[in-house]
Amino acid sequence: MNICVEILARLLEPDERAAVLGDLAESHDRGMKAFREVAGLVLRRQLALWKDWLALLAMVGVICPMLLRVAAGVVSPVLLNVRTYLRVGSPYSSGLTCGEEVSLFLTGAISLLFWSWTSGFVLACLSRKILSHGPVVLAPREAALLTAVILCVTALSVWMGGWPHAAVTRWAGGAWDPRPGWPHRLFFYTILAWPTAYLLLMAKLWVGQAVPPVGVPNTDSNGTPFAKLKAHGEFRG
Amino acid sequence: MLGEFEYLLLTAAARLGEEAYGAAIRQEIESATGRGCSIGALYTTLDRLETKGLLKTWMGEATPVRGGRPKRMVKVTAKGVQAAAAFYNAVKRVSQGVAWERP
Secondary structure (H helix, E strand, O other): OHHHHHHHHOOOOHHHHHHHHHHHHHOOOOHHHHHHHHHHHHHHHHHHHOOOHHHHHHHHHHHHHHHHHHHHHHHHHHHHHHHHHHHHOOOOOOOOOHHHHHHHHHHHHHHHHHHHHHHHHHHHHHHHHHOOOOOOOEOHHHHHHHHHHHHHHHHHHHHHOOHHHHHHHHHOOOOOOOOOOHHHHHHHHHHHOHHHHHHHHHHHHOOOOOOOOEOOOOEOOOOOEHHHHHHOOOOOO | OOOHHHHHHHHHHHHHHHHOEHHHHHHHHHHHHOOOOOHHHHHHHHHHHHHOOOEEEEEEEEEHHHOOEEEEEEEEOHHHHHHHHHHHHHHHHHHOOOOOOOO
């Protein structure tokens, strides 16, 4: 149960997490009681993020439609196969080989995974900024790594996105070419990559500032804890 | 005007003085009121009062009894003292002439 409490507490800010877990240790609260206490605080913190209309607007207006579009792209071929199999007893013949079908699905699933995480992270950054808890950004190296991965996944998705259409063209003997052009496909994926651009920009803006990026030690370049800087009024967060 | 729990928290922090931090305040409130005080309520109220400028918090030293984790120290500001005094005086005024005896 204590492991569950530790995992749940990771949803809190680093300073708050340390203080709360310390309080629980000091008051000898363990097991289900400790879990309930931490869950209560996490719930309050998460709900507070959605009080602001801007965060809701970003979620409902921007992130949800984008992710639903990608999710539909990943899931619809699978559903089509299942539906066809149930109706006629054989899978849908898209003209792609089994390897191509699997690669296409895996690339889509990985894209969805990365975009979901990045969008969620950016949304949390925006919400925290709105709530004046200070900006939370990725360290520049992590932001660059994430961007590189998303760029690779995007490039793969753009390339593979043409496969089903190419299969139709092959099937039609070249008489019909429904393939959307590169600019069309690239535009869609570029739009989807906006959270990455935000992360990179924020990481670049906050280089050298006394803001503890997520995932790096909670000290400044001299090794002074941010908590100490905060106590002396030197902390900008 | 403060809320009831905000007043309890400020009073507990003022009573504890230099030793005011999360777990101690929680224990103080629980022993004074005889009812439970959740960590969620405590920490969100601390944030709210800090935003209003009624108290200030900072991360203190880590101690072995806390598993090497730091305390969130609390100090009531002058504005906090004023707000708590105003609440207390209001309760005193409104209570004058009322005898809370069990029927």
